[in-house]
Amino acid sequence: MGDRGSIARRDFLRYTGVGASALLAGLPAMSAPAAPSRGAAGFTPDVEIELTAVADVIALRPGPATPIWSYRARVLKGNPATVQPMPDSYLGPTLRLVRGQQVRIHFINGLDQPSIVHWHGLHVPETMDGHPRFVVHPGSRFCYEFEVRNRAGTYWYHPHPHAYTAEQMYFGLAGLIVVSDAAEQALALPRGEQDLPIIIQDRILDADNRMHYLPGSGPHGAQDETTDDVTPAMPGFPGVTGFFGDTILINGRADTTFEVGTCAYRLRILNASNSRTYRLAWRDRRPLDVIATDGGLLEEPIRRDYVMLAPAQRIEVWVDFSRDEIGTEPALMSLAFTESANTTHNSTLAPGARFPLCQFRIARETEADLDLPQQLATGDMPQVQDAVNRDHPRIFNITNDRYQWGINRLLK
Numbered sequence: 001m002g003d004r005g006s007i008a009r010r011d012f013l014r015y016t017g018v019g020a021s022a023l024l025a026g027l028p029a030m031s032a033p034a035a036p037s038r039g040a041a042g043f044t045p046d047v048e049i050e051l052t053a054v055a056d057v058i059a060l061r062p063g064p065a066t067p068i069w070s071y072r073a074r075v076l077k078g079n080p081a082t083v084q085p086m087p088d089s090y091l092g093p094t095l096r097l098v099r100g101q102q103v104r105i106h107f108i109n110g111l112d113q114p115s116i117v118h119w120h121g122l123h124v125p126e127t128m129d130g131h132p133r134f135v136v137h138p139g140s141r142f143c144y145e146f147e148v149r150n151r152a153g154t155y156w157y158h159p160h161p162h163a164y165t166a167e168q169m170y171f172g173l174a175g176l177i178v179v180s181d182a183a184e185q186a187l188a189l190p191r192g193e194q195d196l197p198i199i200i201q202d203r204i205l206d207a208d209n210r211m212h213y214l215p216g217s218g219p220h221g222a223q224d225e226t227t228d229d230v231t232p233a234m235p236g237f238p239g240v241t242g243f244f245g246d247t248i249l250i251n252g253r254a255d256t257t258f259e260v261g262t263c264a265y266r267l268r269i270l271n272a273s274n275s276r277t278y279r280l281a282w283r284d285r286r287p288l289d290v291i292a293t294d295g296g297l298l299e300e301p302i303r304r305d306y307v308m309l310a311p312a313q314r315i316e317v318w319v320d321f322s323r324d325e326i327g328t329e330p331a332l333m334s335l336a337f338t339e340s341a342n343t344t345h346n347s348t349l350a351p352g353a354r355f356p357l358c359q360f361r362i363a364r365e366t367e368a369d370l371d372l373p374q375q376l377a378t379g380d381m382p383q384v385q386d387a388v389n390r391d392h393p394r395i396f397n398i399t400n401d402r403y404q405w406g407i408n409r410l411l412k
Contacts (some may be wrong), residue, residue: 007194009152014258015379018331018347020107021154023192023275024084027211028031028238030281033404034359035363036143036145036343037276038141038143039104039143039145040145043102043104043145044102045077045078045091045102045103045104045145046077046078046080046101046103047075047077047079047082047097047101047102047103047247048075048076048077048078048100048104048105048106049073049074049075049076049082049083049095049103049104049105049110050073050074050076050105050106051071051072051073051092051106051107051108051117052072052073052107052108052109052110053069053070053071053107053108053109053110053111053115053168053173053216054069054070054071054072054110054111054161055067055110055111055219056068056069056070056090056219057178058070058088058089058090059250060205060249060252060253061205061209061254063208063209063211064209064301065209065281066070066205066209066210066211067171067210067211067219067393068090068091068171068172068211068219068288069090069168069171069173069218069219069291070090070092070172070173071092071093071157071167071173071174071175072092072093073092073093073095075105075263076106081096082095082097083095083096084094084357085098085106085183086175086197086251086252086371088252089251089252090251090252091174091175091251091252092157092173092174092175092343093175094175094176094177094178094197095157095175095176095177095178096124096178096180096181097148097177097178097179098148098180098181099148099149099150099151099179099180099181099182100147100148100181100352101147101148102145102146103144103145103146103147103148104143104144104145105117105143105144105181106141106142106143106144106333107136107141107142107143107144108140109114109136109137109138109140109142110138110139111138111168111219112138113138113161113164113168114130114135114136114137114138114159114161114164115135115136115138115159115161115164115168115173116130116132116134116142116159116161117130117142117144117157117158117159117160118130118142118158118159118160119146119155119157120155120156120157120158120177120312121148121150121153121155121156121177121294121295121314122146122148122149122155122177123149123150124144124146124149124177125146126131126254128144128145128146130159131232131273132160132161132162135161135162136178139165141162148179149297150296151179151181151183151184151296151297151377152179152180152181152183152184152185152296153178153179153205153292153294153295153296153314153316154176154177154179154268154270154292154298154316155176155177155178155179156174156175156177156270156272156312156338157174157175157177157246157375158173158174158175159173159213160384166242166243166245166274167213167214167217167218168254169274170211170213170218170243170274171211171213171217171218171219172203172205172216172252173273174182174199174201174251175267176199176270179296179297182242182295183377183378187297187373187376188263188370188373189265189266189291189370189373190266190318192264192266194263194264194265195265195266195293196258196266196267196268197251197266197268197270197330197375198249198250198251198267198268198269198270198358199251199252199269199270199272200248200249200250200269200270200273200278200309200357201245201248201249201252201270201272201273202243202245202247202248202249202274202276202347202349203245203249204246204247204347205247205254209226213243224283224355242274242275242276242311243274243275244274244275244276244345244347244349245276245349246347246348246349247349248349248355248356248357248402250267250357250358253334255358256330256358256359257358257359257361258358258360258361259361259363259364259408260321260360260361260362260363261321261362261363261364261365261366262318262321262322262323262324262326262362262364262365262366263320263321263322263366263367263368263369263370264316264318264320264321264322264368264370264371264372265313265319265320266316266318267316267317267318267319268314268316269309269314269315269316269317270310270312270313271309271310271312271313271314272311273311274311274353275311276311276351277308277310277311277339277350277351278308278309278334278357279307279308279309279334279335279336279337280305280306280307280308280309280315280332280333280334280335280357281305281306281307281332281333281334281335282330282331282332283306283330283331283333283356284331284332284371286319286330287303287304287305288303288304288305288307288317289301289302289303289317289318289319289320289372290302290303290304290307290315290316290317291317291318291372291373291376292314292315292316292376293313293314293315293316294313294315297376297377298318298375298376298377299375299377299378300375300376301318301361301373301374302351302375302405306335308337318372320359320370320372321360321362323349325362326362326363326364326365327361327362328361328362329359329360329361330359330360330361330362331356331358331376332356332358332359332360333354333355333356333357334353334357335354335356336352336353336354337352338352338364341364350402356374365374383393395408396408397409
């Protein structure tokens, strides 16, 4: 594998264990406005959803059930297919939205912690973005209203409360958002069962199938207060370099195998791990055909030997199994790479190790009627020369001074 295989990553996102909460820690305190609990007069939603964060249990593997937090959703108005549950998973349902839709979402916090929901990647008003200052206390609610303005693409939602973001994500609060538009619908891309979400997470599960994070954390006493065998990545500074697990979960399940046909698939891959970066590649060295990244479809496919995927990043990959024999099992891997020298961890699966992510069992003959389009997005791709400050770019440096994060060293 050559260096040509790497797609640049945004380093500051790889420490999701700190996330926006740490960035905000040193900024001036702002008075929290009242969170809207009902819709605004004059806003007419095309789709209306109730989204509730709850404590629950799920059978992740044989033995005791695993305590988790999860999002539950139901459609109050609009197309019922807007909400698509992920079967046998603790992850929240996929929200399928359409560019131009007016969306109202009633978030209900059923946790015993404060929470708020961030629509990661969506262009929404600042007051609707899930900022920690709008935190929703246990038993309370928040009413989101916004227009879907994004291009077609893969986005996601997760908690964003100050000091609780990483813990709540770790115990299950996350879900995909899939946006479509007319331009994307006009393309000959895999759809339906051939449009597969691949949500990658790493967790530590003990002998009783409980997720280990920090002592006393999680739902239903998921970790005993006296437990001291699991420590943060940097003792005394939980979340500085984040938390690494030793069990890989795909779509909330361990040892995942997808049964597929001999045709093309669209893989929507999200790294929803707290801190782990993955070097994605196929085990048999077939190339990765990337058709979209965080911002939506590319202008044309990009072929790579591997792709680096940091926490919160998304890519979409086209894979054609038409030449694979029935019964074979191509596997998606994370290849070995050298992690940062100052990254410490508490996991038996070291950062940068080589390991399998999931397999694809070729189970049936399927008519292969799609070819990889050589032209994808057109028309509205941003161009550097169109920026109003193209000759005088504004520089933002993410800084860290004694574990206090800031922007351009501005901590207060």
